[in-house]
Amino acid sequence: MKIKVINPNTTTSMTDAIEKAAAACAFPGTEIYAATPEWGPASIECFVDDYLAVPGVIQEIYQGEKDGMDAYVIACFGDPGLQAAKECTQKPVLGIAEAAIAAVKMAAPSFSVISVLERSKKITEDLILQYGAERACRSVRATGLSVLEFERDPEKGRRALHRESKCALERDGAESIVLGCAGFVDFAKELEKDLGIPVIDGVVPAVKFAEAFVGMGLNTSKQNSWGYPEKKELRGFELFRKRQGETK
Template identity: 45%
Template sequence: MEILVVNPNTTASMTDKIRIAAEKVASAGTTITAVNPTTGPASIEGHYDGALAVPGLLAEIAKGEARHAAGHVIACFDDTGLDAARSLARAPVVGIGEAAFHVCSLIAGRFSVVTTLGRSIPIIEENLVKYGLATRCARVRAAEVPVLALEDAESDARRKIEAEIEAAKRDDRAEAIVLGCAGMVDLAADLSARFGLPVVDGVTAAVTLVESLARLGLRTSKHGGYASPLPKPR
């Protein structure tokens, strides 16, 4: 089966990092196609960037549907364009934020999220309420790291992320950590070993969930809110 993983920003180095992580957890016989739009924001940091990214994201989802991909992953922790993508697609669509929250709720009583910038906190908190998991989240923390700093080996991004995880263990009594950005995908295993608690990355969680949905033969419901778009005059 083919799983399409869409990084909604235009930074190809991040897309490649996402692809490598997705391929590591994909089952034998699953092909990961990782793409990003050619136009749109270089990173998604808040509502404005998210809105700009949606047209390119939906165009990539449409291409995947035309190829009969078995499922789609939206590799932005804000779950940018998720409802619109589900309306467009018949194959299951999973956002990495929703996937990470659900997976973490299965292995820990309470968790904290460590994301990039403070401007993303309201979006993440709203999503937690929408998904019914707000009471399981102790706190959403921001390391105040620009997304593209995660692509710079010389930045102090990792140090700041580690400081927030330490604070989450100490002050939030977090039993697990959710990494709140697709650009952190390569850090989860090392951080889990260092801090001695589960650290969940949404990319790998979403790929695993989409595979499971596809193997169960489940597709996006077209009865109600995710009904296919009606034709409109151009």
């Protein structure tokens, strides 16, 4: 089984951490291929970042089809390009927010999401509504630190995550925590031990769901909404047009 885990930003150190977490949780025999797009933002914290990351994600899906991947994981909590990626392949495609929210709803009756900047909360709140989890979500909290600040000072990031997680439990009534950034992947186990409740980083459930989908032979429906994109003129997107032709 070959699973491609796509980090939608261009920070390779984050890709390395994501790959390590994905490989650690995968079954023996599952091959994890972590990818960093050729272009896109260094981190994803707002809607512009989110949208600029999508072409790189789509490129990696098309390349994965050529390389014979069995499933894909989009490893950013905003799930950038997830719907578009599902159109580009019949293979399973999972976003880490999609997977984390599905998993936490089975692990606890309520949860809070801990995100990065205050401005990033809107993206997360929209996803919670999209995935039908608003009744279970007690809050979306921000650490006030950027993704790249977590990279530069992990200890400062750990303290901020612990502070906001404690507030979510004590003030908001959350019974579990979802970490709202793939860059938080290294903090999940320590937080879970400290807090004594489920703490879910989306990379792990996304990989495990991907393995389950492949094992069940469950593919992405191409009937209508996620059907392959229609062929049409794409100005300035010669690479995309070329790879569409190669993979369809």
